[in-house]
Amino acid sequence: MKAIEIRNKYLNFFKNKGHKVIPSAPLIPENDPSVLFNTAGMQPLVPYLLGQKHPLGTRLTDYQKCVRTNDIDEVGDNRHLTYFEMLGNWSLGDYFKEESIAMSYEFLTKELEIPAEKISVTCFAGDEDCEKDTVSYEAWKKVGIPDERIYFFGKDDNWWIAGEEGPCGPDTEMFYDTGKQKCSPECNPSCDCGKYVEIWNNVFMEFYKDKNGYSKLKQKNVDTGLGLERMTMLLQGKETPYEIEIFEPVMKELEKLQKNDFIESRRIVTEHLRSSIMIINDGGRPSNVDRGYILRRLLRRMTRHLNKLEIDLNKLPEIIDVSIDSLHELYPELNENREQIKTVIIAEKDKFMKTLKNGEREFEKVANKTRAANKTIIDTNAVFNLYETYGFPPEMTEELAKEEGLKVDMSDYQKLFKEHQEKSRQGVEQKFKGGLASTGEMETKYHTATHLLNAALKVVLGDHVHQKGSNITEERMRFDFSHPVKMTDEEKQKVEDLVNNWIEEGIDVVCEEMSKEEAIKSGAECMFIEKYPDMVTVYTIGDFSKELCGGPHVKNTSELGHFKIKKEEASSSGVRRIKAVLE
16 A cells, blocks of 8 residues: 555545544644644644634644654664655544544554554543553553553553653554564563564643643643554555665666665755755755754754765755655655756765865875874764864765774764764753743734734834744744845834833734634734645734734733843844844
8 A cells, every 4th residue: 555545544544533624734844833843733722732723623633744863863774754745633522432432443453444443542540640541441442452452551552742841641552563573472462572562652632731731731632643654654664664665766777877785875965955955945054053954964864874875966856856746645745846846956966076175185284193093993072173163074084094004993982972962962852952842921922912013013114024933932933034235223223112112002902713715804914824724723913913823922912021132143144034022
C-alpha cells in the first residue's frame, strides 16, 4: 500500500466518523512563533486543546508536516528522519478513551488489514499525578487484544507532553510485531531490538503542566499521531523507510551517479534533500540563526555527502527533480515552487563549496603547525575549529591528514563534538521551550500586542507593512515586518505612542467565526491564508486591526500594560525587526 493510499484511507475513515478534515499547518509555525518548526500534529491546535472553540467543531483530522531537529546527526542509519508526516485525529472535549481506542483498532484491522495478532499495546501504569489507566486496558480487551499483549509502563513510556510545559496526559501506544525473534524472554514493546515497532499513539490530554505541577484542563481531549513513513514501510514489508516510493527513486539515482558506495551517505542525501525541499516550500531560507540555520545545516551536510559519494555536483538539479517527482503525489504544490526550490538549494551548495575551499587552506596551516611541533596527531580543538568556524567536515580533515602522513583522533573529536552538541541542544531547548505549547498570561498578552504593533506600523509607515514572522516568550516579543529602510526615532516613537493609546482606550478584542471567503472579503489579514480551513477565526480590535488568527488573546487591550520598543533592526533584505516589551 502506497503512502498516499494510507493517508487517504486515514482521512476518509475519520471523516466518516464525523471528523472535519483540516489542512496541514505550514512547517514554519504561524501561531507558535517561539518554536523552530511544527513538530507534531497537536502543535497548531494547542489553543483548542486548552478550551478555545474550533470553527469546525470538536472532531478534527488531518495530516501534519513535521520537522524534528534533535536527531539530524543520527540520519543515515536505517530509521531516523528529520522531516516526516504525522496523521492525526482529535477530540476537543468530545469522545475520550473508549471510543478513540475502538476507532484506532477498527482502522488498523479493517482499513489497513493488519492482523490483530500483530498488534500489542501499552497503557499508563499510574503514579502520584495520575491513576493507572484501567479504562484503556478494558477498552483494548473489549476490542479483542488479550492480556498477554497489553503492557503497563510509567511516564517515560506512556505519558506525552510537548516540551516542558503545556497540555499533556497519559497515552496508549500501539505496536506492530515485525515477526522477528524476541531478543530475550523479557522482550516487550519497550525494547529497542526491532521486534516491536510503534505505529500509533493516542494521547488522552486532560492535564496541564506548568512550573507548579499538574492541573486539570477545562475539557478532556484526544490527540493521536500515526507516522506515515513508518506505517508505509511496515505495510510494504520493507526494512527501512528508504525503500518506499517516497525515497527509493532518489536512492537509485544516487546509486547510479556515485563513484563511492556509502549507503549512509545516500540516505543522508535523500533524507536531507526531502527535508530541505519541504522547508523551502513553506518559506524557509538558509541563514546563520534559528530555523534558517537548521536548513543550512541540512543542505551543507547533504552537499558534503554528495562529495563523499563523488557525485558530480552539476547533477544536483536532476537529483532535486527526482525528489520532487517522487513527492508530487503527496504534495502537488511542490511543482509550483520547483524552480525556486532549486535556486535556493543550488545557491547554498555553491556557497558551501567556497567554504570548503577556505577550509582546505586553513587545514594546510593546521598541518604545517602540527609538523613544526614534531607531532603526527592534529590537535582535536583545531579539528573542531575547522568544522565550527569554516564548516570543514572532520571526515575531510581526517582524509587530508592521512594524505599528508598525519592523524586525527576521531574518538577524541567525537567526545568534544558531543559536549558542544549537548550545550547547543540545551540552548535551543531553553530558547524555544515557550510558545503556545506553554501559553501563559504574558504570552497571551504579547500575542495580542503583535496585532496592535502590526496595525500601528501600517498607520505610521504605510499599507506595504505585513507581518513576516514573530517570536514570543514570557519576557518579550519580536516582530518581523516588510519595510525597506531603517525606521527613524520619530517613527518608532509614533508607533509606540499609538499602541499605548489603544491600550489606554480599553478596546474589546472581538472574536468571530466565519468562512475563509468572508474573512478575506472583510479585509482580515494573515500569513499563509491558503493554509487555513474553510471556517476560520477572526480577531477584530477597534476599527484598526482585523486579523485571521488562531489566538489566544486577551479580552480587552487594557490588560496589556505599557508597550515599549527596545530595538529596531534589519532581519533580512526588505524585512525589519522590532523587539519590544510590555511593562
